[in-house]
Amino acid sequence: MFIGLYNYWIVVVLMMVGFYIVIAHGNLIKKIVGLSIFQTSVFIFYISLSKVDGGTAPILAEGIQQYSNPLPHVLILTAIVVGIATVAVGLALAVRIKEAYGSIEEEEIQKKDNIDC
Amino acid sequence: MKDLLGVIMLSGIYGLLSASFFVAMDAVDVAFTEASVGAGISTVLMLAAITMTGRTENPSRHKPLLALIVVLITGGLLIYGTFDMPHFGSAAAPVHTHVAPRYINDSMQEIGIPNIVTSVLASYRGFDTFGEVLVIFTAGIAVLALLSVVRSPDRMAKIDSLNDSMHGEYLILRIVAKMLIPFILLFALYVQFHGDFGPGGGFQAGVIFASAIYLYSMMFGMSTARRVINQTLVRLIAALGVLLYGSVGVVAMLNGGNFLDYSALSADPVAGQHLGIIVIELGVGLTVASVMIIIMFNFEGRRDNLQNKDNEEA
Numbered sequence: 001m002f003i004g005l006y007n008y009w010i011v012v013v014l015m016m017v018g019f020y021i022v023i024a025h026g027n028l029i030k031k032i033v034g035l036s037i038f039q040t041s042v043f044i045f046y047i048s049l050s051k052v053d054g055g056t057a058p059i060l061a062e063g064i065q066q067y068s069n070p071l072p073h074v075l076i077l078t079a080i081v082v083g084i085a086t087v088a089v090g091l092a093l094a095v096r097i098k099e100a101y102g103s104i105e106e107e108e109i110q111k112k113d114n115i116d117c
Numbered sequence: 118m119k120d121l122l123g124v125i126m127l128s129g130i131y132g133l134l135s136a137s138f139f140v141a142m143d144a145v146d147v148a149f150t151e152a153s154v155g156a157g158i159s160t161v162l163m164l165a166a167i168t169m170t171g172r173t174e175n176p177s178r179h180k181p182l183l184a185l186i187v188v189l190i191t192g193g194l195l196i197y198g199t200f201d202m203p204h205f206g207s208a209a210a211p212v213h214t215h216v217a218p219r220y221i222n223d224s225m226q227e228i229g230i231p232n233i234v235t236s237v238l239a240s241y242r243g244f245d246t247f248g249e250v251l252v253i254f255t256a257g258i259a260v261l262a263l264l265s266v267v268r269s270p271d272r273m274a275k276i277d278s279l280n281d282s283m284h285g286e287y288l289i290l291r292i293v294a295k296m297l298i299p300f301i302l303l304f305a306l307y308v309q310f311h312g313d314f315g316p317g318g319g320f321q322a323g324v325i326f327a328s329a330i331y332l333y334s335m336m337f338g339m340s341t342a343r344r345v346i347n348q349t350l351v352r353l354i355a356a357l358g359v360l361l362y363g364s365v366g367v368v369a370m371l372n373g374g375n376f377l378d379y380s381a382l383s384a385d386p387v388a389g390q391h392l393g394i395i396v397i398e399l400g401v402g403l404t405v406a407s408v409m410i411i412i413m414f415n416f417e418g419r420r421d422n423l424q425n426k427d428n429e430e431a
Contacts, residue, residue, distance in 0.1 A: 004204030009196060016192040024184035027174040029121055029167060033128050036159065040135050043147070051142045052213060053206035058143070058221065059315065060231040066208070068143040069217045070233040074242060077234065078249040080150045081320045081405055084159050085256035088412045091166040092263040095419060098170040105175045 007048040014041035026106035028094040032087060039083050046072040119174045121167050129160035145316040146234045149308070150324065157328040158409060161335070165416040169423060229387040230313040230394065238318065239394040243377040246397075247362055250404050254359050257408035261352075264415040266422045287336065294336040301329035309402045313391070319398035323405025330410050339417045348414060351407045358404030362397045369393070 018041060021034025050072035058070035094104050101109050132155020139148035203210035220237055228236040238246055305326035312318035334342035366377040374381025379393025 004207070005199050005202060007205040008199035008202055012192055012195045012199070015195070016188045019191065020184055020188045023187065024181050025174070027121070029163065029170060030124060030174060033124055033163070036128065037131070040131070040151075040155070043151070044135060044138055047139055047142050047144045047147060048205060049210070049212050050144065051206050052208045055208075056143060057145045057316070058233040059145075060225055060233065067221050067233070069213050070220055070237050071217055072212070073144045073147050073234045074238045076144070076147050077150055077238065077318075077320055078246060080147065080154050081324065082249050082252050082256075084154045084162075084324075085253045085408065085412075087159060088162055089256050089259045089263070091162055092260045092412075092416070095166055095169045095416070096263055099423075104170045108175075 008045070011041050011045040011048070014038075014044065028097065028104040028106070029091075032090045032094065035090070036083070036087055039079075043076045043080065046076050121172045121174060122164075125160060125163045125167065128163070129156050132156040132159065146232075146318065146321065149316055149321045153321065153324040153328055158324060158331065161328075161331050162412065162416065165413065165420065169416075169420050227387075228390045228394070230391065232313055232315065232317075234316070235312050235318050235394065235398075236390075239397055240379060240390055243366075243379075243397065246401065247366070247377065250359055250362055250401055253408050254355060254404055257355055257411050260412045260415050264419045266418055291336050294332055298329050298333055301332070302326060305329065305406075309398065310395070312398055313394060319401030320405055322398075323402045324409060326402070326406040327409035327413075330406075331413055334413070334417070339414075339421065343414070346410065346414075348411075351410050351414075354403050355407040355411060358400040358402070358407065361400035361403065365393055365396050365400070 015038055018034045018036075018038030021037065022031050025031060025034070050069035052066055052068050055066040055068040056064055058067045058073065060067075097109065098104050101112050103109060103112075133152060135155060136148045136152035139145075139151055220233055220241065224233050224236045224241075225231070228240050230236055305322045308317035308325060309319060309322035312322070330342070330346065333345070365379070365382075369378045369381045370376050372381040377393075377397075379390045380386035381389060382393050383389035
């Protein structure tokens with residue numbers, strides 16, 4: 001009876017993969033990749049909520065009775081583009097950190113900070 | 118994996134795969150966006166970033182055990198939480214009972230366009246979309262503030278010769294790109310203006326347009342692309358898109374409606390809706406495309422600047 005919940009489990013697994021990358025790795029670029037995996041898992045969660053069995057894409061046409069829910073599609077559509085814009089800001093910050101500290105490894109950055117103070 | 122190049126390539130493939138997930142779950146508009154963003158633009162941006170930050174990860178510390186425990190506990194709790202969720206694909210789930218039936222049943226009479234996603238995006242939730250466009254615009258400004266460099270003209274000449282020699286060899290790639298780019302641009306325009314009837318709209322068209330420009334500048338070098346595309350103009354267009362969106366709302370207010378109520382734009386409410394959607398989608402497309410172009414040019418400009426500095430020191 002739990003087999004109908006498999007979409008959520010895929011989402012949880014993907015989300016945890018992203019979460020693990022973010023907390024276990026010290027490299028800032030890898031952290032950003034992990035964040036974007038986390039983000040995609042949320043997208044898949046929303047889109048899988050909107051799916052209706054036997055439904056089609058929400059574009060009105062003759063002779064179709066059942067459509068999938070359009071609202072989550074709208075939210076995720078804009079979220080993807082906003083997501084890439086924020087990833088770009090994160091990468092830009094990483095580039096500036098590299099210029100200022102000479103490294104994008106979390107540990108080395110912290111070491112340098114401690115020496116400075 | 119310690120090699121970040123491999124990591125980024127894999128994440129590009131993952132982007133394309135998740136786009137096919139979205140097609141399988143009926144979200145064609147979303148799949149469109151994810152394919153061009155996840156597989157195209159984000160890969161290029163991350164590659165540009167690792168050319169500046171170095172491509173290998175330090176084989177340092179790593180306390181995987183603690184992280185693994187945290188992840189397993191969180192994951193277990195989340196899975197436990199899913200036991201109360203409605204089953205996948207069930208039509209009686211709470212999400213489908215609130216506003217969605219109204220969008221599906223009434224949008225044809227109220228908005229008059231077949232693509233429900235576009236009518237919800239541009240009309241019913243036009244306010245949200247305005248906010249999203251502003252966020253994208255702000256992100257563009259943030260990247261500009263973080264990475265922009267002032268370049269002097271004599272350095273420009275130096276970069277030219279460097280790039281020309283570098284890209285002279287990729288003859289086949291360059292010719293194929295030359296043939297593809299016009300079609301990609303044309304396709305972007307089709308997606309932009311056909312968004313009312315088929316899958317598509319301003320967000321998708323903006324990223325597809327920008328990816329054509331990315332391809333051009335990868336194949337022919339940044340200096341050529343910089344000569345073709347005027348930076349100041351692109352920045353103006355980014356602002357113009359947001360302004361266009363906002364001014365549609367103000368015009369609607371001047372005509373006696375609410376902010377972003379397109380029915381007030383014309384004597385016939387449905388025609389007014391149609392007009393409003395086309396104009397604001399145009400605004401969205403302009404802003405998204407030009408912000409993506411701004412972001413890439415600034416990453417690449419920063420890198421050229423760093424390389425020049427290294428050359429001078431050496």
